[in-house]
Amino acid sequence: MNFKVIKKDLHSAARICSLTTPHGRIDTPIFMPVGTQATVKAMTPEELCEIGTRIILANTYHLYIRPGHELVERMGGLHAFMHWDGPILTDSGGFQVFSLGDLRKISEDGVRFQSHLDGSTHFISPEGAIAIQEALGGDIIMCFDECPPYPADYDYVLRSAELTIRWARRCREAKRRDDQALFGIVQGGMHRDLRERSAGELCALGFDGYALGGLSVGEDKRLMYEIMGYCAPLLPQEKPRYVMGIGAPEDLIEGISSGFDMFDCVMPTRNARNGMLFTASGSINIKNAMYAEDNSPIDGECGCYVCRNYNRAYLRHLYRSGEILASRLNTWHNLNYYLSLMAAARSAIAEDRFTLFRQEFYAKREGVGTGG
Amino acid sequence: MNFKVIKKDLHSAARICSLTTPHGRIDTPIFMPVGTQATVKAMTPEELCEIGTRIILANTYHLYIRPGHELVERMGGLHAFMHWDGPILTDSGGFQVFSLGDLRKISEDGVRFQSHLDGSTHFISPEGAIAIQEALGGDIIMCFDECPPYPADYDYVLRSAELTIRWARRCREAKRRDDQALFGIVQGGMHRDLRERSAGELCALGFDGYALGGLSVGEDKRLMYEIMGYCAPLLPQEKPRYVMGIGAPEDLIEGISSGFDMFDCVMPTRNARNGMLFTASGSINIKNAMYAEDNSPIDGECGCYVCRNYNRAYLRHLYRSGEILASRLNTWHNLNYYLSLMAAARSAIAEDRFTLFRQEFYAKREGVGTGG
Numbered sequence: 001m002n003f004k005v006i007k008k009d010l011h012s013a014a015r016i017c018s019l020t021t022p023h024g025r026i027d028t029p030i031f032m033p034v035g036t037q038a039t040v041k042a043m044t045p046e047e048l049c050e051i052g053t054r055i056i057l058a059n060t061y062h063l064y065i066r067p068g069h070e071l072v073e074r075m076g077g078l079h080a081f082m083h084w085d086g087p088i089l090t091d092s093g094g095f096q097v098f099s100l101g102d103l104r105k106i107s108e109d110g111v112r113f114q115s116h117l118d119g120s121t122h123f124i125s126p127e128g129a130i131a132i133q134e135a136l137g138g139d140i141i142m143c144f145d146e147c148p149p150y151p152a153d154y155d156y157v158l159r160s161a162e163l164t165i166r167w168a169r170r171c172r173e174a175k176r177r178d179d180q181a182l183f184g185i186v187q188g189g190m191h192r193d194l195r196e197r198s199a200g201e202l203c204a205l206g207f208d209g210y211a212l213g214g215l216s217v218g219e220d221k222r223l224m225y226e227i228m229g230y231c232a233p234l235l236p237q238e239k240p241r242y243v244m245g246i247g248a249p250e251d252l253i254e255g256i257s258s259g260f261d262m263f264d265c266v267m268p269t270r271n272a273r274n275g276m277l278f279t280a281s282g283s284i285n286i287k288n289a290m291y292a293e294d295n296s297p298i299d300g301e302c303g304c305y306v307c308r309n310y311n312r313a314y315l316r317h318l319y320r321s322g323e324i325l326a327s328r329l330n331t332w333h334n335l336n337y338y339l340s341l342m343a344a345a346r347s348a349i350a351e352d353r354f355t356l357f358r359q360e361f362y363a364k365r366e367g368v369g370t371g372g
Numbered sequence: 373m374n375f376k377v378i379k380k381d382l383h384s385a386a387r388i389c390s391l392t393t394p395h396g397r398i399d400t401p402i403f404m405p406v407g408t409q410a411t412v413k414a415m416t417p418e419e420l421c422e423i424g425t426r427i428i429l430a431n432t433y434h435l436y437i438r439p440g441h442e443l444v445e446r447m448g449g450l451h452a453f454m455h456w457d458g459p460i461l462t463d464s465g466g467f468q469v470f471s472l473g474d475l476r477k478i479s480e481d482g483v484r485f486q487s488h489l490d491g492s493t494h495f496i497s498p499e500g501a502i503a504i505q506e507a508l509g510g511d512i513i514m515c516f517d518e519c520p521p522y523p524a525d526y527d528y529v530l531r532s533a534e535l536t537i538r539w540a541r542r543c544r545e546a547k548r549r550d551d552q553a554l555f556g557i558v559q560g561g562m563h564r565d566l567r568e569r570s571a572g573e574l575c576a577l578g579f580d581g582y583a584l585g586g587l588s589v590g591e592d593k594r595l596m597y598e599i600m601g602y603c604a605p606l607l608p609q610e611k612p613r614y615v616m617g618i619g620a621p622e623d624l625i626e627g628i629s630s631g632f633d634m635f636d637c638v639m640p641t642r643n644a645r646n647g648m649l650f651t652a653s654g655s656i657n658i659k660n661a662m663y664a665e666d667n668s669p670i671d672g673e674c675g676c677y678v679c680r681n682y683n684r685a686y687l688r689h690l691y692r693s694g695e696i697l698a699s700r701l702n703t704w705h706n707l708n709y710y711l712s713l714m715a716a717a718r719s720a721i722a723e724d725r726f727t728l729f730r731q732e733f734y735a736k737r738e739g740v741g742t743g744g
Contacts, residue, residue: 038689042696067664067689074665075685083681292439293446309455313447317410317439324414324699 001181009354013259021087021139028261031338032057038082042331045084052339055087057264061096069135077137090138092129098147126170143171145185150217157189161198181208199234209240216246225254232259272330278337291316304336373553381726385631393459393511400633403710404429410454414703417456424711427459429636433468441507449509462510464501470519498542515543517557522589529561533570553580571606581612588618597626604631644702650709663688676708
């Protein structure tokens with residue numbers, strides 16, 4: 001993997017970088033649509049390309065459970081299996097296992113957990129998480145980490161962050177394939193000293209990129225922004241920086257502003273399936289009766305396939321009727337919104353007007369719900 | 373509407389015709405994908421075009437109930453509302469109302485029924501059915517008919533067929549728009565004399581096309597084929613002939629062989645969503661464990677987008693995971709199968725080898741389940 005900083009914004013920490021993987025080059029800042037089960041819900045790979053997707057994320061936990069990483073490997077790896085020829089990042093499964101709550105038990109060696117599908121018992125160690133990700137064959141793989149709950153007491157978060165560092169070392173040692181980049185994950189909860197310590201120790205180990213984990217777990221947005229703000233400078237300039245699992249459009253803008261390059265979140269796809277659609281002036285709920293005879297597109301500023309060809313009245317009808325096309329068109333538009341926002345951010349940074357771009361982003365939404 | 377017989381098969385009643393509507397020309401024999409709620413489930417209009425769809429069917433009952441025909445009319449009619457610029461045929465609502473069972477009561481004047489959505493009471497008369505279809509704005513509209521249950525005693529079917537004729541006369545008189553073609557529907561259950569009488573009286577009234585209703589309601593396939601066989605010659609050569617609501621691929625082949633031109637059925641789309649996929653050698657159930665690591669396409673003879681890019685193992689994974697893409701890809705392939713079968717039938721008729729084509733169709737499926 002080759003990584004280069006192309007341009008730094010003059011007035012913020014925002015930056016444009018290029019990341020070259022075995023499956024192509026990505027310009028950052030970038031949003032990665034989430035393809036949990038080897039498909040970005042409701043979209044084909046061709047459609048993802050059409051709206052500007054350059055890299056997608058797949059979930060190791062889900063693919064390990066079904067259809068199984070060995071099956072995916074025998075089918076030629078994730079790219080061939082799902083007909084996506086661009087870069088793929090796989091998470092480590094740590095966050096999903098954390099989300100299982102009472103169904104998992106953490107020890108020094110790894111995590112014992114029960115499948116959410118059939119209750120069968122499984123065990124994933126850091127070495128196992130790397131082996132699974134090597135079988136899946138993503139371009140970027142992640143260290144196995146523990147994501148502490150929020151709130152959690154200081155001692156728990158301290159022990160958890162230390163465990164995550166020991167696991168990161170084991171992941172680094174377990175890695176066999178040299179065509180995959182391995183990213184480390186900074187944990188440390190909401191505690192600045194633990195984040196600093198965690199970042200320092202990870203950087204000392206040395207990874208191809210660095211991610212911020214454990215955010216968007218229930219904390220206030222201001223706290224999330226503060227953590228992104230002080231964590232970015234702790235990570236090397238010459239490596240990609242990734243905030244995992246966020247977020248709303250404004251969270252991405254703040255992350256970019258702090259100097260982060262990569263983002264992923266289920267928000268655009270999940271909200272789409274629930275009828276929540278993003279526009280430049282905030283989000284709308286297409287279920288709303290006020291759209292019953294509204295012949296305008298979702299967003300007058302948007303030039304996507306959906307906004308060019310369908311109006312709100314029809315989209316409301318599809319949603320109320322439970323039609324598959326509702327999920328398709330809503331997902332298309334929302335992902336297009338996220339990817340266009342990233343493209344606009346890159347242009348703004350390139351032209352040294354990112355600060356103005358950020359101000360305008362908020363000005364358009366003023367007095368409107370923020371789409372969370 | 374302009375209708376022309378282009379070519380008659382030398383050895384069967386099969387024929388190629390062209391049907392010109394305000395939204396374009398159709399070559400028959402043709403299959404019409406069903407777009408019940410102003411969308412062919414899981415497909416965009418562009419995708420329908422790509423696989424060769426030239427006309428779709430929409431359901432009057434469903435659109436009357438939701439979002440309402442007046443709303444569709446205010447939105448510019450069905451074509452504009454759903455972003456489909458090709459021909460549309462709307463059914464009359466008769467069959468759906470019949471399907472409501474105890475929720476409907478038939479009288480001379482029309483049918484009183486309760487909505488399957490909210491139990492609200494509604495009344496549709498023949499005049500009402502025409503007014504609704506004029507508001508929807510399809511290119512071809514259908515007379516309001518009564519579809520008798522099966523089995524039903526002779527007297528019931530007789531009275532029902534007579535009622536359908538009286539309603540057809542009222543539909544003909546109620547029609548106001550001159551840019552829509554009106555088709556009459558032959559009823560008469562499984563009784564040849566009633567079918568003959570019904571066809572004769574309908575033809576005496578005079579319609580732009582003629583449909584066979586009341587088939588595929590539980591009768592044996594041989595009986596269905598027999599009825600198609602003796603009904604086609606009762607209908608004028610110089611008008612389009614349409615068998616409503618059938619069927620399996622072999623039913624279409626038999627219908628074409630009898631001299632019918634148009635077909636519609638939910639089978640390809642509904643079966644797709646249930647994992648039943650059509651191939652030249654019969655249908656397969658993609659859920660089956662035998663496909664878990666099958667890296668071949670659904671149908672080696674098929675050149676559709678799905679068969680070019682995805683294998684059975686991945687399609688099985690998508691289906692088992694409840695992914696929207698499963699419904700999309702399965703629907704795409706199944707509709708492509710139906711539309712390609714119709715295109716192949718047209719070629720065969722054009723080249724006077726339809727009988728051979730029909731024999732080969734069955735030979736390929738020998739010893740394989742027939743996909744019902």
